[in-house]
Every structure is written in structure tokens, then in C-alpha cells.
Amino acid sequence: MTTPPPATVGVETYLALNRYTVDEEHAHIVLAEHPDRSQLEQLARVCPAGLYKVDDAGNATFDYAGCLECGTCRIVAGGGAVASWRFPAPTMGVEYRFG
Amino acid sequence: MADFDAIVVGSGCAGPAAAIELARAGKSVLVIERGTFAGAKNVSGGRLYTHALKALLPDVAGSAPLERRIVRERVSMLSTDSATTLDVTDEAMRDGRHESWSVLRARFDPWLAEQAEAAGAEYITGIAVEALLKDGDRVTGVRAGEDDITAEVVVLCDGVNSLLAQQAVGAARPRPDQVAVGVKQVVALPESVISDRAMCADGDGMAWLFVGDATHGSIGGGFLYTNRDTISVGIVATVSDVMESDTPIHRMLEDFTHHPSVAPILRGGQVVEHSGHLVAEGGYDAMPPLVGDGVLLAGESALMCVNAGYTVRGMDLALAAGQQAGRSAALALAAGDTSAAGLAGYRAALEDSFVLRDLRTLRRFPHFMESTPRVFAGYPDLARDVMRSLFLVDGTPMRRPAKEIGRIVRRTGYLNVAKDIVKGVRAL
Numbered sequence: 001m002t003t004p005p006p007a008t009v010g011v012e013t014y015l016a017l018n019r020y021t022v023d024e025e026h027a028h029i030v031l032a033e034h035p036d037r038s039q040l041e042q043l044a045r046v047c048p049a050g051l052y053k054v055d056d057a058g059n060a061t062f063d064y065a066g067c068l069e070c071g072t073c074r075i076v077a078g079g080g081a082v083a084s085w086r087f088p089a090p091t092m093g094v095e096y097r098f099g
Numbered sequence: 100m101a102d103f104d105a106i107v108v109g110s111g112c113a114g115p116a117a118a119i120e121l122a123r124a125g126k127s128v129l130v131i132e133r134g135t136f137a138g139a140k141n142v143s144g145g146r147l148y149t150h151a152l153k154a155l156l157p158d159v160a161g162s163a164p165l166e167r168r169i170v171r172e173r174v175s176m177l178s179t180d181s182a183t184t185l186d187v188t189d190e191a192m193r194d195g196r197h198e199s200w201s202v203l204r205a206r207f208d209p210w211l212a213e214q215a216e217a218a219g220a221e222y223i224t225g226i227a228v229e230a231l232l233k234d235g236d237r238v239t240g241v242r243a244g245e246d247d248i249t250a251e252v253v254v255l256c257d258g259v260n261s262l263l264a265q266q267a268v269g270a271a272r273p274r275p276d277q278v279a280v281g282v283k284q285v286v287a288l289p290e291s292v293i294s295d296r297a298m299c300a301d302g303d304g305m306a307w308l309f310v311g312d313a314t315h316g317s318i319g320g321g322f323l324y325t326n327r328d329t330i331s332v333g334i335v336a337t338v339s340d341v342m343e344s345d346t347p348i349h350r351m352l353e354d355f356t357h358h359p360s361v362a363p364i365l366r367g368g369q370v371v372e373h374s375g376h377l378v379a380e381g382g383y384d385a386m387p388p389l390v391g392d393g394v395l396l397a398g399e400s401a402l403m404c405v406n407a408g409y410t411v412r413g414m415d416l417a418l419a420a421g422q423q424a425g426r427s428a429a430l431a432l433a434a435g436d437t438s439a440a441g442l443a444g445y446r447a448a449l450e451d452s453f454v455l456r457d458l459r460t461l462r463r464f465p466h467f468m469e470s471t472p473r474v475f476a477g478y479p480d481l482a483r484d485v486m487r488s489l490f491l492v493d494g495t496p497m498r499r500p501a502k503e504i505g506r507i508v509r510r511t512g513y514l515n516v517a518k519d520i521v522k523g524v525r526a527l
């Protein structure tokens with residue numbers, strides 16, 4: 001009664017439902033070379049697409065392909081762990097069908 | 100001679116409104132939108148209060164592609180295992196003056212852009228403005244793709260994640276406590292099922308807002324809007340709070356949609372889209388300057404958004420601010436002075452309109468929310484326990500309700516509750 005039923009579906013499954021044109025050549029978000037671990041952990045919490053991941057050893061992975069272009073990581077770590085943040089190239093990126 | 104009288108950056112809510120007024124005044128105006136179509140990059144909750152749309156487009160507002168007229172309001176305090184809900188139906192919600200409709204931006208924004216084109220605005224889509232052209236302090240045009248395009252005045256309507264506001268008026272990047280992150284899913288269900296679950300007729304709909312466990316105690320809330328044949332469900336939480344939360348925001352949404360009080364309305368539905376977007380919530384005091392030489396800011400590029408906890412309102416503000424920006428720009432063009440001084444009438448007009456008045460009225464609200472965490476973690480449990488004392492019966496002899504409720508409230512402290520109420524009322 002006190003714990004809600006476990007949520008089983010991961011965010012990746014949901015991202016797969018979105019329409020994207022992925023720019024394989026250029027990353028529109030670039031991480032710093034040695035990003036600060038605590039900032040990475042903050043990014044993992046705030047990114048609505050769950051694209052920032054930090055493992056127990058502190059290794060970071062980031063995949064810009066599922067980006068929702070919200071800009072939250074720019075607000076949290078622009079100039080820090082996020083070295084550069086731009087819009088994807090023309091016609092690239094997410095294309096909402098509902099919004 | 101500049102290429103255009105005016106360039107509008109962005110075709111969300113504010114941009115087309117500005118372009119419509121400029122075109123109506125006979126000015127040449129170019130709108131540049133980075134999405135392949137207007138709306139392709141945009142997300143709201145969303146519920147549109149239609150008053151500003153009607154003021155902008157009195158003849159065609161009725162044919163806008165909106166979803167359902169909101170005739171049922173619900174506000175819930177959510178704890179992990181309960182919801183304490185206020186449910187309001189009121190025929191006044193049908194009154195044209197204050198009606199609101201659920202909306203999907205990838206459908207609404209293209210229509211609004213069409214109205215601007217019909218009024219005479221030119222459009223380029225699929226290309227972002229990368230930088231503003233400047234001559235000293237004066238904005239003289241935009242750089243988009245390979246092209247430099249000049250204008251006597253530029254109207255920045257590029258939304259909350261503006262990469263241009265700094266160059267335009269020196270606006271600092273918003274701080275994490277001045278913006279919230281929104282995450283949302285659209286869930287498809289048959290139209291009649293949605294009507295039944297919302298206890299509404301087809302065409303009528305429900306807005307349902309949540310505080311408390313939706314954000315696992317972070318400052319923010321959950322929302323659920325019924326559309327024609329989809330339901331929009333999501334959460335909005337202050338970025339600085341989520342940064343320190345024990346739950347990532349996407350997981351908060353997953354938990355929220357599986358909450359025992361929320362899951363039944365979504366049951367059997369198919370998630371068809373997962374989206375994310377920022378929302379400005381710093382209020383009046385976080386806004387940057389609204390004009391510079393040759394440039395005006397309208398909508399969320401200037402952080403114009405009312406977040407009163409129980410509701411987020413940015414679209415009607417953006418529509419009205421965009422319309423006013425277009426008018427003020429056209430007047431300045433006619434007077435031959437698009438310097439900051441020539442454009443100063445814009446701010447004055449907004450101060451008189453609901454846009455800056457509402458932002459001023461709720462000026463202290465962001466601070467109240469920050470300094471009253473009990474609204475998000477504490478009161479939902481308190482409400483649940485009071486209701487349990489009234490409604491759970493198991494045959495053990497009852498205690499007097501007044502006594503029992505007193506015991507529950509004492510856990511938080513009468514003084515704390517009284518203080519929070521006074522603070523909340525003052526903030527409003």
C-alpha cells in the first residue's frame with residue numbers, strides 16, 4: 001500500500017518514440033575534456049532525456065542523439081562541464097509531432 | 100537601406116503576434132524560425148487562456164486548432180500513496196472572456212504562423228539565427244546560415260533558451276533558480292475514453308495540477324491536460340532543486356505517471372512522445388531589459404512567464420507581449436527612431452497591460468515557494484492523514500475528529516502552518 005508499483009520502462013524507450021534527424025557528423029553539445037564529477041551528477045538529474053550517465057567509477061557518458069534541445073544542461077553547466085552548447089544544424093535534431 | 104523594416108526571430112507564440120502587427124502596419128517583416136516548421140521545437144503543458152489570442156485575431160481565433168475547452172479544474176496534493184483533491188466544475192469556465200483550452204504546440208504554432216503569413220509576413224524556417232549583427236551597441240540585423248540580413252529593428256521572440264538575449268541587451272544567462280525544467284509525455288487514448296475518464300463531454304476537458312510527490316518534494320508540480328485524443332502529462336521543477344534531488348527528473352515523471360492516483364486515467368494509453376523544455380519562473384525581478392538600440396524582446400526570451408505554483412502561464416503573455424512589441428516597433432519605424440529611446444513606449448505599454456501587471460502582482464511568489472518547502476513535502480502528507488482520520492474505519496473506537504486533526508496538525512506545528520498561510524497570502 002505504501003510503495004507505488006515499480007516503474008519499469010526506461011527513458012530510452014520513450015525517446016525511441018520521438019522523431020529525430022540525427023546529425024551524425026557534428027555534436028551540438030560538447031562536454032569539457034575533464035568535466036567535474038559533481039556537475040556531471042547534477043546533469044544526470046536534470047536532463048529530461050537522461051542522456052548524461054555517470055558510473056560508480058565516475059566515468060561519464062553522454063549521447064547527444066536523443067537531445068530534446070531544452071537547454072537545461074547549458075543553464076546548469078554552461079562554461080563548465082558543458083564546454084559548448086549550440087542548436088543542431090539546420091533541419092537536424094528533434095521534431096515534435098505533438099509538443 | 101536595410102533589407103527589411105523588421106526581422107522577428109522565432110515563431111512560437113510571441114513571434115507571429117509581433118509579425119502580424121508589423122505587417123498590418125504595412126511594414127516589411129521577415130520571420131526566421133529554426134524548426135523545420137513553426138512548432139517543431141516547442142513544448143507547453145499546455146493550457147492556453149484564449150483572451151490574448153482573441154485580442155490578436157478577433158476574426159479567426161475561433162478556428163484555431165485547439166484541443167478541448169477546459170471545464171473541469173482539479174488540484175491535488177500528492178503524497179507517495181494518496182491524493183487529496185479539489186475538483187471544480189463551473190459554467191463560468193465556458194464564458195468566452197475567460198475560457199481556456201488545452202493545446203498541442205506542433206498543431207497550434209503552424210496555424211499561428213499561417214496567420215502571420217496571411218497578414219503579409221515573410222517566413223524562413225529550418226534555419227537558426229546564429230548571431231545578431233551589430234554596429235556598436237545598435238542591433239542592425241541577423242546572421243542566419245550563410246546570410247547577413249539587415250533590418251531597422253529586430254524583435255527577439257526566441258523563447259526561454261535564448262542564445263541571443265545576451266548579445267541583444269546584455270542579459271545574463273538565467274540562473275538555475277530562475278528557470279524550471281519541464282518533462283512531458285503525450286499519451287494516446289480514444290476520444291470517448293478520455294471524455295469518460297475526465298467526466299466531460301467530447302470537446303470539453305480537464306486540467307489537473309499536482310503539488311507534492313509529483314516532484315518527490317522538489318519545488319514544482321505535475322500537470323495533466325486532456326486533449327482531443329491524447330493526454331498531456333508532465334512535471335515542471337526548479338532546476339536548482341532538481342540538481343540536488345535524489346531522483347532524476349525523467350524518473351520523477353515515470354513515478355508520477357505510475358502513481359496510484361494518476362495511473363488509472365492513463366491506463367491502456369500509448370505514450371507517443373517524450374519532450375523536454377525549460378520554463379522561466381524567476382518572475383518580474385529576473386527579467387532582462389526589454390529594449391535596446393534596434394531591438395525588442397517579447398515572451399520568454401525576456402523570461403515573461405507567470406508561475407504561480409498552481410498554474411504556468413506563458414503563452415497568453417507571449418501573445419500579448421509579441422503583439423505590443425509589433426505595435427511599438429511599427430510606431431518607432433513610422434517615427435524614424437528605432438533606438439532604445441524610440442522603442443521605450445513598449446515597456447510603458449506592457450507595464451499597463453496584464454503582462455507586466457500579473458508578473459508584478461506575483462513578484463514575491465517565487466521566493467515564497469523557495470522558502471516554504473512544506474508545500475511540496477509535508478502538507479500533502481498532512482492532508483492525507485487528516486482525510487484518513489475521517490474516512491478510514493476499522494471498528495476501533497473513534498477519537499473525536501477535532502482532537503485527531505489537532506494531533507495531526509501539531510506534528511507540523513500550528514505556528515508553522517499559520518506562518519506559511521500568512522506568507523502564502525502575502526506572496527499572492
Ligand SMILES: Cc1cc2nc3c(=O)[nH]c(=O)nc-3n(C[C@H](O)[C@H](O)[C@H](O)COP(=O)(O)OP(=O)(O)OC[C@H]3O[C@@H](n4cnc5c(N)ncnc54)[C@H](O)[C@@H]3O)c2cc1C
Nearest residue numbers: 109111112113133143144145146228258281398399413414
Ligand atoms: C512543460 C511546460 C508547460 C507549460 N505550460 C504552460 C501552460 O499550460 N500555459 C501557458 O500559457 N504556458 C505554459 N508554458 C509556457 C509557454 O510554453 C511559454 O511561455 C511560451 O511558449 C513562450 O512563448 P514564446 O513565443 O516566448 O517562446 P516559444 O514558444 O518557446 O517560441 C520560441 C521560438 O523561437 C525559435 N527559436 C529559438 N531560437 C531561435 C533562433 N536562434 N533562430 C530562430 N528561431 C529560434 C524556437 O524554435 C521557437 O519556435 C509551459 C512551458 C513548459 C515548458
Ligand code: SF4
Nearest residue numbers: 047067068070071073
Ligand atoms: S539540452 Fe536538454 S535534453 Fe539535451 S542534453 Fe541538455 S538537458 Fe538533455
